[in-house]
Amino acid sequence: MTVTGTGNxxxxxxxxxxxxxxxxxxxxRPGRLADVPSFDRGIGGAESNVACVLAAAGHTTRWLSRVGxxxxxxxxxxxxxxxxxDVSHVHRDPARPTGIYFRTAGDRSTDAHEVAYYRAxxxxxxxxxxxxxxxxxxxxxxxxxxxxxxxxxEGCLALMRELTAPRPGRPLISFDVNHRPGLWRAGxxxxxxxxLARRADIVFVGEDEAEQAWGLxxxxxxxxxxxxxxxLLVVKRGAHGAVAFGPTAGGxxxxxxxxxxxxxxRVGxxxxxxxxxxxTHPRPVPAQxxxxxxxxxxxxxxxxxxxxxxxxxxxxxxxxxxxxxRLRHGHLTAAATLTAPGDLAPPPSRALADRLVALDxxxxxxxxLGPGWTDTMSRDEEEARTP
Numbered sequence: 243m244t245v246t247g248t249g250n251x252x253x254x255x256x257x258x259x260x261x262x263x264x265x266x267x268x269x270x271r272p273g274r275l276a277d278v279p280s281f282d283r284g285i286g287g288a289e290s291n292v293a294c295v296l297a298a299a300g301h302t303t304r305w306l307s308r309v310g311x312x313x314x315x316x317x318x319x320x321x322x323x324x325x326x327x328d329v330s331h332v333h334r335d336p337a338r339p340t341g342i343y344f345r346t347a348g349d350r351s352t353d354a355h356e357v358a359y360y361r362a363x364x365x366x367x368x369x370x371x372x373x374x375x376x377x378x379x380x381x382x383x384x385x386x387x388x389x390x391x392x393x394x395x396e397g398c399l400a401l402m403r404e405l406t407a408p409r410p411g412r413p414l415i416s417f418d419v420n421h422r423p424g425l426w427r428a429g430x431x432x433x434x435x436x437x438l439a440r441r442a443d444i445v446f447v448g449e450d451e452a453e454q455a456w457g458l459x460x461x462x463x464x465x466x467x468x469x470x471x472x473x474l475l476v477v478k479r480g481a482h483g484a485v486a487f488g489p490t491a492g493g494x495x496x497x498x499x500x501x502x503x504x505x506x507x508r509v510g511x512x513x514x515x516x517x518x519x520x521x522t523h524p525r526p527v528p529a530q531x532x533x534x535x536x537x538x539x540x541x542x543x544x545x546x547x548x549x550x551x552x553x554x555x556x557x558x559x560x561x562x563x564x565x566x567x568r569l570r571h572g573h574l575t576a577a578a579t580l581t582a583p584g585d586l587a588p589p590p591s592r593a594l595a596d597r598l599v600a601l602d603x604x605x606x607x608x609x610x611l612g613p614g615w616t617d618t619m620s621r622d623e624e625e626a627r628t629p
Contacts, residue, residue, distance in 0.1 A: 263287025
């Protein structure tokens, strides 16, 4: 087994994302997989999507994974690296293939949607702690993981348990539940996902996922009652927006500093610096979270929107912004992906996103974002500044 690249990287990386990515084949036209004559090649992977969007937004990111020593593995490494993501710690496996999948053009939520996965026995399913240099993981300010990885194999589950185990100097753990029932055997998924989410610092979960996995049908506060431990819990509500639960005034949220950035400042949810040594536990559960509606979006394709939302929220978290602003940045980054055809889309520029996030509630409620909005609004701003 060989390692791509030299392994040299900055001592501190904003976000390290670990998980499987696959080569995606997208149909050239709508229809059943049996009827589609040709496909366009892309990439798909929840964790690498987050890394790519954050890199495009100007953050330092690293992707950790295993891919086959094949052409599809070459394509994944080259494409993810092309976004500015550090891929020097991606392992190449000569004995196992890179995973691939085919999907139809329809919405994943409809019965008509088809996905055909060819990932059993993939290189990524053999991931273990031995694959990764501890310094490559420990350099993260935030280590981003998802509930897809532990479903791939017993080895991947052991890896996730090791990465999320409480220990001094552990990076801030971001965990997107990403419940995929089809990947799990014998109904093990819900309990394992709950275990891992309770170990994380930042958790993303959709209302629909919480209902499907854990039978939670009340308002988002019922999810917080089941997950009281994470410093931040973000409940995604689709077109209805999102709710974030953070510490109350008596709680603390530490700034993601990374194990190599000892002495870096920590801040509360409102951006106020904390004194060195301030406790982060226990964290009182607030009676109600911070709610933020999503802007109206003319959706082109829903795939990848959840990953984009996480990237926008994490970007704002790295900047120490208040919870409300983090949610709005998540919505805007998701909107960029929702209005593009693939899994990945360039996020809005930071200047544009900051301007929209600063809108009052009335103006925010009037926003309607369609295909090309990131370019159009950026050009309008540039023209307005030109004498």
